Amino acid sequence: MPRQSKTTSDAREAAPQTGKIRRLHLPQKLRNLELFLLILACGINLGAVVLVQLGALGQIDTTLVLLGASLSGLVFAMHIVLRFVAREADPFILPIATLLNGIGIAMIYRIDIANEEAGWASAAVRQTVWSGLAIALAIAVLLIIRNHRVLFRYTYVAGFVGVSLLLLPLVPGLGREVSGARVWIGFGSFATFQPGEIAKIALAVFFAGYLVRNRDSLSMVGKKFLGMRFPRLRDLGPILVVWALSMSVIIFQRDLGTALLYFGLFLVMLYLATGRLSWVLLGMGLFLGGALIASQTLEYVNGRFTNWLDALNPAVYDAAGGSYQLVQGLFGLAKGGLIGTGLGQGRPELTPVPQSDYIIASLGEELGLAGVFAILALYLLLVARGFRIGFAGQDDFGKLLGVGLSFVIALQCFIVIGGVTRVIPLTGLTTPFLAAGGSSLVANWIIVALLLRLSDTVRNQPRLVV
Amino acid sequence: MNRELKRVSIVVMLMFAALLGSTSVVQVFQADNLAADDRNTRTLLDSYSVERGAILAGGEPIAQSMPVDDNYKFQRTYSNGLLYAPITGFIPVNGAPTGLEQALNGELSGTSNAQFFDQVSSLVTGQDPKGASVETSIDPVAQQAAWDALGDNTGSVVVTEPKTGRVLAMVSKPSYDPNTLAVHDSAAVNDTYDALVNAPGNPLINRAINSLNPPGSVFKLVVVAAALESGQYTPESTFPNPATWTLPNSSSVVINSGGGTCGSGDTVTIATALKLSCNIPMAELGLALGDDAIRAMAEKFGFNSEFTIPLSVTASEYPEDPDDAQTALSAFGQTSVRATPLQMALVSATIANGGIEMQPNLVDEILAPDLSPLQTFEPVAADRVLSAETAATMTQMMVNGVQDGAASNARIDGVDVAGKTGTAENGADDPYTLWFTGFAPAADPQYAITVLIEDGGGLGQTGYGNLLAAPIAKQVLEAVLNK
Numbered sequence: 001m002p003r004q005s006k007t008t009s010d011a012r013e014a015a016p017q018t019g020k021i022r023r024l025h026l027p028q029k030l031r032n033l034e035l036f037l038l039i040l041a042c043g044i045n046l047g048a049v050v051l052v053q054l055g056a057l058g059q060i061d062t063t064l065v066l067l068g069a070s071l072s073g074l075v076f077a078m079h080i081v082l083r084f085v086a087r088e089a090d091p092f093i094l095p096i097a098t099l100l101n102g103i104g105i106a107m108i109y110r111i112d113i114a115n116e117e118a119g120w121a122s123a124a125v126r127q128t129v130w131s132g133l134a135i136a137l138a139i140a141v142l143l144i145i146r147n148h149r150v151l152f153r154y155t156y157v158a159g160f161v162g163v164s165l166l167l168l169p170l171v172p173g174l175g176r177e178v179s180g181a182r183v184w185i186g187f188g189s190f191a192t193f194q195p196g197e198i199a200k201i202a203l204a205v206f207f208a209g210y211l212v213r214n215r216d217s218l219s220m221v222g223k224k225f226l227g228m229r230f231p232r233l234r235d236l237g238p239i240l241v242v243w244a245l246s247m248s249v250i251i252f253q254r255d256l257g258t259a260l261l262y263f264g265l266f267l268v269m270l271y272l273a274t275g276r277l278s279w280v281l282l283g284m285g286l287f288l289g290g291a292l293i294a295s296q297t298l299e300y301v302n303g304r305f306t307n308w309l310d311a312l313n314p315a316v317y318d319a320a321g322g323s324y325q326l327v328q329g330l331f332g333l334a335k336g337g338l339i340g341t342g343l344g345q346g347r348p349e350l351t352p353v354p355q356s357d358y359i360i361a362s363l364g365e366e367l368g369l370a371g372v373f374a375i376l377a378l379y380l381l382l383v384a385r386g387f388r389i390g391f392a393g394q395d396d397f398g399k400l401l402g403v404g405l406s407f408v409i410a411l412q413c414f415i416v417i418g419g420v421t422r423v424i425p426l427t428g429l430t431t432p433f434l435a436a437g438g439s440s441l442v443a444n445w446i447i448v449a450l451l452l453r454l455s456d457t458v459r460n461q462p463r464l465v466v
Numbered sequence: 467m468n469r470e471l472k473r474v475s476i477v478v479m480l481m482f483a484a485l486l487g488s489t490s491v492v493q494v495f496q497a498d499n500l501a502a503d504d505r506n507t508r509t510l511l512d513s514y515s516v517e518r519g520a521i522l523a524g525g526e527p528i529a530q531s532m533p534v535d536d537n538y539k540f541q542r543t544y545s546n547g548l549l550y551a552p553i554t555g556f557i558p559v560n561g562a563p564t565g566l567e568q569a570l571n572g573e574l575s576g577t578s579n580a581q582f583f584d585q586v587s588s589l590v591t592g593q594d595p596k597g598a599s600v601e602t603s604i605d606p607v608a609q610q611a612a613w614d615a616l617g618d619n620t621g622s623v624v625v626t627e628p629k630t631g632r633v634l635a636m637v638s639k640p641s642y643d644p645n646t647l648a649v650h651d652s653a654a655v656n657d658t659y660d661a662l663v664n665a666p667g668n669p670l671i672n673r674a675i676n677s678l679n680p681p682g683s684v685f686k687l688v689v690v691a692a693a694l695e696s697g698q699y700t701p702e703s704t705f706p707n708p709a710t711w712t713l714p715n716s717s718s719v720v721i722n723s724g725g726g727t728c729g730s731g732d733t734v735t736i737a738t739a740l741k742l743s744c745n746i747p748m749a750e751l752g753l754a755l756g757d758d759a760i761r762a763m764a765e766k767f768g769f770n771s772e773f774t775i776p777l778s779v780t781a782s783e784y785p786e787d788p789d790d791a792q793t794a795l796s797a798f799g800q801t802s803v804r805a806t807p808l809q810m811a812l813v814s815a816t817i818a819n820g821g822i823e824m825q826p827n828l829v830d831e832i833l834a835p836d837l838s839p840l841q842t843f844e845p846v847a848a849d850r851v852l853s854a855e856t857a858a859t860m861t862q863m864m865v866n867g868v869q870d871g872a873a874s875n876a877r878i879d880g881v882d883v884a885g886k887t888g889t890a891e892n893g894a895d896d897p898y899t900l901w902f903t904g905f906a907p908a909a910d911p912q913y914a915i916t917v918l919i920e921d922g923g924g925l926g927q928t929g930y931g932n933l934l935a936a937p938i939a940k941q942v943l944e945a946v947l948n949k
Contacts, residue, residue, distance in 0.1 A: 272474060331505075331507075333500075334492060334498075335501065337493055338494060350507055350511075379482070387471065396467065414485065
């Protein structure tokens with residue numbers, strides 16, 4: 001067990017001798033650290049909102065400050081819940097999520113000011129309310145799921161739920177198409193929701209459970225070829241199903257990013273479970289082949305590739321659905337330079353949808369490369385904390401689930417930020433915690449709750465074997 | 467599983483490394499290229515949203531940036547825009563600036579090299595950069611007097627200070643209101659601009675420095691100066707005095723204005739010819755001097771070259787290779803001789819300044835936002851064009867012209883005004899171009915003035931310089947001398 005904190009092992013050693021009552025009085029060092037970091041994060045968030053107001057309005061408006069303060073209250077409530085139900089949970093996850101969420105709200109608010117949106121039309125107000133809802137749900141998850149292995153029992157239910165959620169937008173009357181992608185559902189005029197965001201959690205649970213159950217047949221048997229053991233034809237079933245699902249998302253929902261996200265998640269979890277690189281190569285071959293065919297046959301996929309490779313070409317720039325938005329985002333990032341214009345002082349509103357897909361460009365413009373690096377470092381730290389569960393965990397299901405959920409965050413960052421900065425073709429995905437969007441917030445906060453639960457289990461029950 | 471986990475961790479690290487790399491490339495290495503892209507509206511908006519420095523005349527702002535609540539952050543406002551439009555120009559949100567807004571854009575927007583340290587310090591302190599202010603040499607009294615005197619004529623009045631080259635007034639009519647071109651609505655700017663381009667009289671042209679007209683008789687000053695400087699002629703040198711004169715190798719006939727001979731007698735002196743503004747003796751003199759001598763003198767005054775004040779001044783023209791007939795015609799400012807009002811003002815100012823031409827200049831000082839001078843423009847002598855004697859002789863001849871010659875309408879009681887009128891033909895049936903150029907007081911010249919009236923001043927071919935242009939000069943000189 002690498003670098004297990006000394007405190008917790010001391011606590012465990014002390015526990016059998018002094019009994020349970022004694023343990024309640026032990027100082028919760030992890031939680032105290034978390035509290036300190038949370039205060040820091042909330043302070044930064046408050047500062048960001050105030051700076052936005054000073055930069056863009058030239059005065060302080062207390063409405064959003066109060067709204068933000070109530071959100072901070074909710075986060076502290078979650079912290080208190082953790083003190084009771086997951087006292088050994090990782091102390092970095094909650095502050096990082098809080099900080100990213102808060103910076104996102106500040107930037108969305110800044111764009112609201114530029115677009116002169118207020119009240120319920122203000123994306124920042126909605127984002128704050130969604131954040132509240134998401135954190136409340138995360139607390140509920142922490143309270144309901146006291147042991148992550150419960151989820152193992154619901155492997156196939158999770159799989160069914162995940163696929164259903166993914167396909168929900170295709171149901172006539174329920175699905176909504178937003179900027180070309182049919183990944184939304186709505187009820188009448190009721191707020192729209194992206195069920196695919198929640199699906200990624202369900203699918204991660206399903207993949208973890210399924211792979212733990214079937215890893216032997218997937219990894220042990222098969223023919224060796226080019227020094228690698230390739231699976232039997234009949235074991236190809238699951239990967240083909242997931243591949244077909246991803247392809248149908250590309251074709252029917254026209255959402256390259258979501259397909260890439262799910263397939264990438266599946267491949268990584270498959271690799272972790274089986275240790276077979278052949279699976280990864282096979283899967284990547286399948287996906288790239290499918291994407292290549294899609295890029296030739298589907299106009300929107302082809303356009304994404306052209307925009308990516310030839311963004312600054314005037315013809316591509318001026319074309320309908322061309323690289324205008326991408327290039328505007330690049331202009332914004334370039335304007336930010338090394339240290340940025342300062343919050344409220346740039347012009348992120350010149351880029352289309354600066355508060356969702358392009359929020360990283362907006363942040364890059366006002367916080368500069370320094371700010372972008374800090375945000376990327378926060379993500380990396382968050383992902384690393386999740387991976388710790390994988391390294392330190394004792395049960396394979398927990399390990400797979402923890403790594404899977406963290407990897408989803410990493411991959412999503414890569415897909416959307418990489419798209420904005422032209423590492424890969426741009427595909428529509430939300431930047432976790434930062435971008436405006438309720439479904440994404442709810443999903444990511446549930447992931448936070450699950451990671452907290454997993455990390456607590458890892459520290460509390462190190463010797464249990466599934 | 468931990469072996470695989472390590473590998474996946476490496477993949478995640480690589481993914482983030484790629485993002486760190488890509489953001490660095492965009493935000494640092496490509497940043498300058500992206501900022502320079504002409505589709506980058508941020509760069510454009512930034513150039514408008516710095517607090518641009520003011521343009522001042524007599525210490526009062528004639529162009530300044532007022533804070534407003536929109537994308538551009540500042541609204542450029544021109545006070546008394548019609549009056550000062552030829553000086554300030556305008557800065558539109560969707561195109562290139564003109565006038566001083568263009569000529570000193572770097573200073574006004576705070577991006578000139580002289581302001582480099584201000585830029586760095588504003589980067590560190592987080593304060594918005596500010597542009598420098600420009601104090602012009604324009605005298606609001608002279609400018610207003612020139613504007614009033616020119617009335618509804620299409621034309622220009624330029625007043626300079628002969629001893630320093632400072633431009634005190636620069637009026638061009640018809641004018642336009644630069645405020646209408648500085649609004650933050652591109653469509654409205656385009657409409658206004660198109661309307662102005664097609665408007666009669668082409669208001670967007672700064673006639674003082676950018677319109678070329680045949681100078682007519684005011685060019686005789688250059689020819690007489692060339693004659694005196696050659697050493698072969700004095701004001702008393704004589705030429706035959708016929709009533710008509712046939713151009714060499716041509717059947718075309720030159721007559722004096724008003725017909726008849728130039729005064730009485732068989733011969734006429736240069737002094738008389740200049741005083742009465744006769745064409746035939748000038749044609750004879752021009753032919754005798756030759757085009758090379760005239761061109762050399764014209765170029766010493768500044769013809770055939772562009773210069774900046776710092777506004778760009780169109781080059782006045784003396785033809786490169788005229789034949790004898792054209793040389794004769796050029797001697798009284800016809801054929802393809804062309805001059806800007808500022809160029810003619812320079813001729814007068816040089817004579818006024820004892821033959822030394824001072825570089826014309828519209829700007830006194832450039833002031834940093836803290837009012838410390840960034841750049842001060844001292845008077846610069848361009849060249850000695852004429853000997854002091856020639857200048858004195860010319861002055862006396864010009865004084866005679868006003869006192870009892872062809873420029874009599876510029877006469878001011880109690881002040882010796884030196885001057886020369888011009889009435890230039892354009893096409894056979896086109897209205898005349900009317901001129902006056904001169905200075906006062908003759909003994910100690912304070913003001914050099916040139917008046918240009920295009921389009922015959924509304925009188926077609928019946929108006930003449932002394933009738934329309936000389937009274938305007940008189941009115942302006944009275945205003946500035948009595949202030």
